[in-house]
Amino acid sequence: MSRAIRKPAPDTPAAVTANEPALSEAYSEQRPRLRELTPYLALMREHRGWLGIGALLALITLLAATGLLALSGWFLSATAVAGLSVAATQAFNFFTPAAGVRGLALARTAGRYGERVTTHEGTLRLLASLRRRLFEAIEPLSPAALQHAGQGELMTRLGADVDALDSLYVRVLIPSLVAVCAILAAGTLIGIFAPTLALVAVIGLVLTGGLVPWLAWWRGSRDAMRHQSSASRLRARLLERLQGLGELVIYGRWNEELERLAEQQAERDSIERAQARRQALASWLSHSLLGLTLAGVALLGVMQMAPYANNDMTMHSGELLDGRLMALFLLAVLGAFEALAPLPLAWQGLGRCLSAAARLNSVQANTPAAQFPNPSEAATPVGHALEIEQLSVTHGDTPVLEELSLTLAAGEHLALLGPSGSGKSTLLDVLSRFHIPSAGRITLGGVALESLDEATLRASFAVCPQDTHLFCASYADNLRLAAPEASDEALTRMLESLGLGDWLARQPQGLAGFPDEGGRSLSGGQLRRFGVARALLSPAPIVLLDEPCEGLDRTSAEQVMSAILAACEGRSLIMITHQPLGLERFARLALLEAGRLQEDATPTTLSRDSRLASLMERTA
Numbered sequence: 001m002s003r004a005i006r007k008p009a010p011d012t013p014a015a016v017t018a019n020e021p022a023l024s025e026a027y028s029e030q031r032p033r034l035r036e037l038t039p040y041l042a043l044m045r046e047h048r049g050w051l052g053i054g055a056l057l058a059l060i061t062l063l064a065a066t067g068l069l070a071l072s073g074w075f076l077s078a079t080a081v082a083g084l085s086v087a088a089t090q091a092f093n094f095f096t097p098a099a100g101v102r103g104l105a106l107a108r109t110a111g112r113y114g115e116r117v118t119t120h121e122g123t124l125r126l127l128a129s130l131r132r133r134l135f136e137a138i139e140p141l142s143p144a145a146l147q148h149a150g151q152g153e154l155m156t157r158l159g160a161d162v163d164a165l166d167s168l169y170v171r172v173l174i175p176s177l178v179a180v181c182a183i184l185a186a187g188t189l190i191g192i193f194a195p196t197l198a199l200v201a202v203i204g205l206v207l208t209g210g211l212v213p214w215l216a217w218w219r220g221s222r223d224a225m226r227h228q229s230s231a232s233r234l235r236a237r238l239l240e241r242l243q244g245l246g247e248l249v250i251y252g253r254w255n256e257e258l259e260r261l262a263e264q265q266a267e268r269d270s271i272e273r274a275q276a277r278r279q280a281l282a283s284w285l286s287h288s289l290l291g292l293t294l295a296g297v298a299l300l301g302v303m304q305m306a307p308y309a310n311n312d313m314t315m316h317s318g319e320l321l322d323g324r325l326m327a328l329f330l331l332a333v334l335g336a337f338e339a340l341a342p343l344p345l346a347w348q349g350l351g352r353c354l355s356a357a358a359r360l361n362s363v364q365a366n367t368p369a370a371q372f373p374n375p376s377e378a379a380t381p382v383g384h385a386l387e388i389e390q391l392s393v394t395h396g397d398t399p400v401l402e403e404l405s406l407t408l409a410a411g412e413h414l415a416l417l418g419p420s421g422s423g424k425s426t427l428l429d430v431l432s433r434f435h436i437p438s439a440g441r442i443t444l445g446g447v448a449l450e451s452l453d454e455a456t457l458r459a460s461f462a463v464c465p466q467d468t469h470l471f472c473a474s475y476a477d478n479l480r481l482a483a484p485e486a487s488d489e490a491l492t493r494m495l496e497s498l499g500l501g502d503w504l505a506r507q508p509q510g511l512a513g514f515p516d517e518g519g520r521s522l523s524g525g526q527l528r529r530f531g532v533a534r535a536l537l538s539p540a541p542i543v544l545l546d547e548p549c550e551g552l553d554r555t556s557a558e559q560v561m562s563a564i565l566a567a568c569e570g571r572s573l574i575m576i577t578h579q580p581l582g583l584e585r586f587a588r589l590a591l592l593e594a595g596r597l598q599e600d601a602t603p604t605t606l607s608r609d610s611r612l613a614s615l616m617e618r619t620a
């Protein structure tokens with residue numbers, strides 16, 4: 001059995017063991033390096049407008065918030081002190097600081113709003129670019145290359161990993177930048193009046209904003225990576241097992257599977273608990289450092305304090321400090337701390353960003369097996385004759401096709417027979433360039449397949465693989481995948497010719513109806529014929545069909561055969577079949593065994609003792 005897209009290998013039946021998709025093996029216990037982020041930082045340059053404005057507004061908001069706290073603190077204490085004497089009350093200017101407080105409050109609110117709007121706009125644009133890049137990297141990979149990924153793993157990479165990177169800008173870079181500025185702003189503000197106190201405040205804030213986040217990153221990054229890997233494995237396993245739910249229930253393995261899922265979930269939960277403990281520790285550490293800083297500033301300030309009556313607030317060398325400034329100093333430190341508080345959590349999450357970046361980088365590093373030339377450099381085939389010369393194909397180290405040579409004139413119909421596993425579907429994969437041969441040459445219209453640009457190659461072949469996938473779109477849209485211009489009448493005629501007329505008549509919305517996910521609302525035989533209809537509707541000059549009559553009763557199979565041969569009149573056809581049905585209607589018959597072409601003849605030139613002849617007799 002062969003499919004263009006193979007499902008991951010099944011579990012061993014003895015115990016449904018974990019069979020993780022190959023992509024998750026890219027995860028390693030090693031702490032990912034910062035350089036994994038380089039492509040994403042480069043991507044940020046594309047959106048520097050929004051991201052830059054966001055950063056600027058974040059700074060304005062911070063300065064306004066710190067200024068507001070400091071000014072209000074000073075204003076309160078200065079007002080209280082001024083109230084102690086009538087002369088001081090009359091001399092005190094209430095209006096300028098009050099206007100300053102109002103102005104700073106307005107600036108803080110407007111800044112915060114603008115910052116949220118711009119940083120989110122920038123981040124969403126960044127994520128859109130990131131997803132586009134990822135899709136562009138995945139798209140040229142053949143289904144055969146993606147088969148190793150597993151659906152759950154790929155979904156995680158496209159969803160959770162990309163989302164993890166949005167925290168890089170909003171939760172790590174911006175808060176870190178804001179924190180540095182907050183320390184500088186608080187230090188400068190305090191330093192204007194009391195340089196020694198500023199030094200103490202800056203040392204305390206640097207320890208809080210530098211040491212604690214660094215510890216959180218250093219100690220927490222491994223947990224973040226383990227959590228991401230564990231959550232992704234759990235999601236991939238859950239998805240895969242749900243797809244095979246029927247088999248697991250039938251063979252009584254579902255409860256066992258539930259236990260395994262619960263074990264995996266417990267592993268993920270324990271990592272989450274460890275992360276929560278680290279967060280609590282980091283929070284305790286930064287609040288303790290804040291307390292020490294405040295105490296240090298307060299103690300030193302009290303030691304340098306001047307009597308209240310002194311109206312000259314600046315402290316010249318050798319002079320004492322004005323007590324009214326104490327509230328300003330302490331609130332400036334508190335205001336700056338507001339910017340530092342989210343850093344430990346953010347830096348703990350940096351590990352998640354880095355491992356997401358590493359996993360996405362590994363997807364993007366996949367080079368497509370098939371490289372197509374640019375349309376301007378591509379060759380143009382003359383006609384549609386196919387020539388296969390000495391073709392050898394391996395899967396891993398196992399040879400599948402060996403020195404196979406075959407020609408198909410334009411418009412010729414070939415039935416390809418052979419026992420299961422002889423390499424028939426692999427040949428179709430090679431013609432579609434989903435699989436690259438290890439040796440040999442294939443030409444189409446005199447041009448090597450690899451010299452054709454992708455659009456020409458795809459327009460040359462209509463392929464119906466063994467598994468038909470129905471997309472979540474109307475039946476009509478599913479059929480138009482191969483023939484966008486086809487009218488509803490043409491679609492209906494094609495379905496009727498394949499014996500699907502009654503089925504269509506039973507659909508309440510006809511062609512406008514929607515299939516269940518993946519086409520489960522159709523029986524196996526109906527789904528197969530739907531796939532055949534899709535391929536036959538395509539105007540491609542060469543039609544490749546993989547066992548189109550498999551699973552059909554004799555009458556339906558004969559009807560499908562007739563429809564195929566009628567639709568392929570004037571077009572080349574390679575039809576893989578196990579059923580010796582209607583073979584006499586083919587111009588050519590070929591037999592593939594163990595990857596080698598054993599027989600290649602026309603129905604009339606077949607020798608009576610050939611394997612093909614005996615197959616033909618079974619047809620009659």
Ligand SMILES: Nc1ncnc2c1ncn2[C@@H]1O[C@H](COP(=O)(O)OP(=O)(O)OP(=O)(O)O)[C@@H](O)[C@H]1O
Pocket residue numbers: 001002003006144395396400418419420421422423424425426427
């Ligand atoms: N992606 C793959 N990875 C590894 N081995 C593969 C892969 N695809 C096919 N094979 C192996 O290559 C051989 C040929 O497979 P292929 O599907 O081409 O045979 P087939 O003649 O089409 O079989 P069937 O008639 O059962 O569909 C088989 O032994 C199969 O196990």
